[in-house]
Amino acid sequence: MTDSDLTELFAATGVPAAFAARAAARLGAGAAGRLRDDPWRLLRVPGVRPQQADHFARQVLGDAATPDDPRRGRALVEHLLTEAARQGHTVTPAAEVESALGGLRVPDARRAIDDALDEAEVVSLTEEPAFDEAAFEVEEAEPPEPEETLGLARWALPEEAAAEGFQRLNATASPLLDDVALKEARAGLPEDRSLALTASLRMGVCVLRGTADDLAGTAFLLARAAAAHGLRAAVVTATERAAADLRRDGDVAVVGLHRLLEPVPDAAAAPGAVVFGRGEQRPFDLDLVVLPDAAGLDVELCAVLVEACADGTHLVLGGEPGALPSGGPGHVLGDLAVSETVPVVDLEPAPAADPLGTLTAAVRAGELVPVEAPGKEVVIVPAAGAGEAVHRAVQLVTDSIPRAFGIALDDVQVVAPAASGEAGTTALNAALKARVNPGPGAYGGFDPGDRVVVAAPLPQAAVGETGTVTGAAGGALQIAFAGGACDVPAALTGRLRHGWAVTVAQGRGTRRPAVVAVMSEDAGLSRPLVATAFGLARRHLSVVQAAGPALARAVRETGAPARRTRLAKLLVQ
Structure with missing residues (x-):
């Protein structure tokens, strides 16, 4: 339901009634009051364009709605970064943001960026330039300057948390089986499955690449091997429907990630946020967590998952080569592989049977x-x-x-x-x-x-x-x-x-x-x-x-x- 104040405000300013439900869901209780104080907040509602927000602001503020209004500049910075996030980016060069603000008639783009940074929903990050060996061959060449990038805190901070979590899991991992038990578990396996088993039981984090069927089959193999030696293991899927399908095909614990994280009601949470009961203070009671299809993880959900893994938990993330990127920002599996900080095992595809x-x-x-x-x-x-x-x-x-x-x-x-x-x-x-x-x-x-x-x-x-x-x-x-x-x-x-x-x-x-x-x-x-x-x-x-x-x-x-x-x-x- 939408509150009557919001419905009345939109009716008076010519905003289509269909936006009322979206605005209430995005802005939360008291949305009408916040929009009267800062009409450019309307840009936070999915589907609203800058021109529409400017029109709304003129209806609300009259002649006081000007292109140089700090509220407008701040909202446009957030809008541009949100649009970038919809394309999968977690960061955007500050120079690109400044250029786009100029195209939106913001007189002082740098001031708009600083105003957005003051609100703490946008963060400034320094990207060190890539090492350029050729530059060192030129006498007195000036080293390239670090590049400033901007990101929404919602995505930039979880990306940092995910990195810290992966590093923690790698640092705290110890082999889940001794050499004798591991050798027995590997007996008779093809080389690629043997490598996958070794990596998953010895390393804190590893990545598997293969077809959906090969990844699911290998996930069961890993979980069974762990369970046979008294270890707590689970195969984790994107949805409960996917979990139900896999349960029909196997004999190990399969659960949807959402349920595994145990969502809990939280009246204090921001609009749109889901709060989970599992996390640093209450991690999973598992030794091995296997996600056969992890390519859909964005950095926010990835950070939640990694934080819910206790020190010493082994995490296995699978994905198809060239898979469709996640719907949210980030490129978790690709970045893990590029970093060369975790083992990556390519599963040999079984011949297509149909x-x-x-x-x-x-x-x-x-x-x-x-x-x-x-x-x-x-x-x-x-x-x-x-x-x-x-x-x-x-x-x-x-x-x-x-x-x-x-x-x-x-x-x-x-x-x-x-x-x-x-x-x-x-x-x-x-x-x-x-x-x-x-x-x-x-x-x-x-x-x-x-x-x-x-x-x-x-x-x-x-x-x-x-x-x-x-x-x-x-x-x-x-x-x-x-x-x-x-x-x-x-x-x-x-x-x-x-x-x-x-x-x-x-x-x-x-x-x-x-x-x-x-x-x-x-x-x-x-x-x-x-x-x-x-x-x-x-x-x-x-x-x-x-x-x-x-x-x-x-x-x-x-x-x-x-x-x-x-x-x-x-x-x-």
Whole structure:
């Protein structure tokens, strides 16, 4: 629910009513009063652009809203760094921020940056220049000056905490098995699995790289070897749905990371924050923690995870080579590998046993190739445009796949590269809801029977977790998740989206019996994104191909964009 003061303020200033719920969720109680004091705080609400915030400020302040207002400059600095964080960066050169502020008509960019630093939500960091051997060959050459970078404290500080945590785990680790026991555990294993077992049981932190199936199988191998010698081990997944799937395939403890961290209610927490019960004061009761799919960890969640590992705990992080980067800022696995401070073991891929594995392996290698699929494990569905793509996706979910393969609608997941666009998840969900569960959206836009996905962290569930709305009571939405039923208060329902279709980033880490991947030309396609989307299918993949030659070109030529991060440098300090 939104407070009446905020609704009245937005109505009086011409702000669309749809922003009220987002503003209340982002700014918390008393949002209207804070916006009257500083209208440029509206930029903290996702989706608000600088021009819109300026217009709002003029409506609130009248002639007192000027381009040189310190509140405006401060808010724009935070906005620029937030936009950079959405691209995965934890830091941005101060010179780039100053240049962008000039384009936004901020008269004194340096003053705006200093004002933002005074608020402590932005931090200034010094980046030492890379060593340039050639510079030393020039007489009297001036050494390059350190570069100032800026970052939001929310991301820059956890990145430092993650680095300190990795260093602590490496420094406090001792072998979990003696040489004799380790030799027995390694007996008969292929060389790569033997190396993975040795690294995980001897080193505080290690990284495994391989396919999803190879990583999951190796995670079970490590956990079983540890448990056979009385050690406490757990395999950890991104969501409870993924954990439930793995439990069916193995005989070791599997738990979702969110549940393992034990979220707790905290009235004093900042809006949007989730507080966990596990941490430095109450670490995991585990000797070995294995995350077979850790590529989705951003630096904030990584810092929480590492802090919850006690001194001496061994942490194993797995990821597919060239995996889709995390949805939040950071590049944890890549930075760990680049730092050369932890062992990195490449798992030899098992030969692709089915058309799905063959296609995904080819995409990962940079080729979009036709595959023989006598059992229709892979089906390409051409679509002339976005509208036809949406129509085809609905048809596949509601009719073709259940009828041809006996896969229930609840086990079919539609994925798309982005939420926006004519064939994005917003458009797909609107069409799917109209067909699968029509209704007025009586409870904050949702109806009983709607599938939902967590788009921003909830105390009740992790990002990417899907569930079904069962009802509403006392102003809360009742949802059945894989980990159990829970009530999501009205103030937090803005973090939910309809979930028949999810973005590839939201769907990662949770595989489904059937996946419908909707690919459109204007969707920011890349090799990691396509490989991740295709790899989510266990039994059947339908590719709704509305991208034309752009799909093959993206697989062949477009990798993940580089991210500006500090973790690798911090690890070697």
